[in-house]
Amino acid sequence: MEVSAKVKVGGFLWLEGLVEACCLHRVVILCMRSNNLLMRTGQCFLLNGFIFLGSIFVLNSVVIPALWWILPDQSSQFVSHKLCDLGGTLKFYSFVRLALIQLFYVLWFYPLYVFSIVLSTIWYNDIAKYGYAAMGRSKFTVEKGSSQNNSPTLQNAHHVKGPSGLGGVMIGIGQQVYSILLLSVFFLEVYATGFIPYIGKLLNFLLLSWMYAYYCFEYKWNFNEVALDRRLDYFESYWPFFAGFGSPCVLAIFFFSPLVSYGIMAILFPLFVLTATGSESEQEISFEKHRWRAAGVERLPIFYVADKVSMWMLSLLPMEKGDQVQDRKAQ
Template identity: 85%
Template sequence: MERLKSGCILWFEGLKEACCLHRVVILCLRSNSLLLRTGQCFLLNGFIFLGSIFLLNSVVIPALWLILPDQCSHLVSHQLCDLPSTFKFYSFLRLALIHLFYVLWFYPLYVFSIVLSTIWYNDIAKYGYAAMGRSKFTVDKVSSQNNAPTTQDAYQAKKPSGLGGVMIGIGEQVYSVLLLSVFFLEVYATGFIPYIGKVLNFLLLSWMYAYYCFEYKWNFNEVALDRRLDYFESYWPFFAGFGSPCVLAIFFFSPLVGYGIMAILFPLFVLTATGSEAEQEISFEKYKWRAAGVERLPIFYVANNVSMWILSLLPLEKRDRMQDMKAQ
């Protein structure tokens, strides 16, 4: 019961942090660039993308059913009812026009939205981080309360400068992309497990979106990949709670509608994570949570092993270089 209580407290702490959307308003008021990028994201994904889906379902498809009906009573000329192939042709034509709408509009818009939104998300996080600095938020609260060098300072001291440091950074980014790609496939696969698949899918999606939200902040703080994963797996109830509202908003919609909603909400949760100091507050109570039974959960165990197996398939020289970068 004590473990369950501690886990629930951390989960609700993460949920509370995700719902602090007033930070988005505060940060947007402090940065015109942030307000512009956020508005562009809403315009593209909300007005254009979701508006196109609404237009298709509310106007285009009903109009096609009106022009190409499937009942004789709806035909202008009842002589067409005598032709057995009329309704088959109408059905084929309706389906072809709808698919043509998807091919010529939705799919290109979907790809365009993904590419452009990915660029905008990074800008939103960057402008939000800058606005947070101007608002006297501290990005290294741990070091301000302890005169001894922090682990991050030690990492910066150990990390070589110049080309070596750049190569290590590139290696970390490549491994991070590979790790998260495998984890995404793992999340997708859990949806097909009978009975408990939906629950596992919801939980893993919550962790995945929470990690994506905090990853921007950790990148700006230059937090090493191994520290990110260790911290994330150590306080897994907090991040499960943080990612729950993200997933809940899209879980019961079709994939296209769910993507449009998430594309609107994701920058808001990124800004909420950027302005959050709760994960630093929790880290001060590390031993308290460990004593209560909140142990590290190896969330990325499967993804890490699969990623290392993929790296083992590379040529020996490249593989050793990648593993050395990961070890750094």
């Protein structure tokens, strides 16, 4: 009975996260409140949707068919069948066609891809900042709940400030370095699961859901100065909720080629960042009102491997810097 109750709780948490992610009306409301937010969101759509995805459409629908028509690889397309005997001509045409397509990628797609990543990263931060300002919400923190029932709850708590001065700056830098390493290692985990037979795709989908959900909420947590260990504790404690929140993000890109997936995700990601920004799940967990919530959900150490690898990598740094980074555990 206890297992079935926890499964039910996990299912409702997952559904709650899915519903939160689909509350796209928040995007409209926030954009109506902020012209800067509307402009940044529109720029993101223009760059990644119209230019990037539009370029892929032109390549696949216009450029490549035109090259196949100009440089065919079948002798039946030649007017003179005598050319059918010239196999070297067909091979040359095939080489030229492939070279022109690759030239299109090198001179246009790859530079545009890098440019889009850099510019979109800057815009995502602006979108989160303008969205957070449009909410007009006071700060909150994630407070670690009681460990007796293994179901931490979120409470409004006083934010504990870290050391001021140079020490605080160094600890802040250390946390940023650790966070980058942690997410980078976790991304490698996500990539590696795709090669596991049979269950690899399912694990890849689940880990991607968590990764995108964490990215979406991280902007708001940064603006609220939520300590790194607190956000990780909350994330791992309510892992079904975040799996549900990240599911629409991954579902939209899971069945496309890498370039198309990136373009679609680059369009949708700001929307999910804004839905996360407008979410009040950290302050009012609506599903705690239900009596079945008391069953609790076991904390899942999602970042365990990434944490161990990241701390090992940081231990290779000079001792003073390594100690400052590891002080994140005490914050």
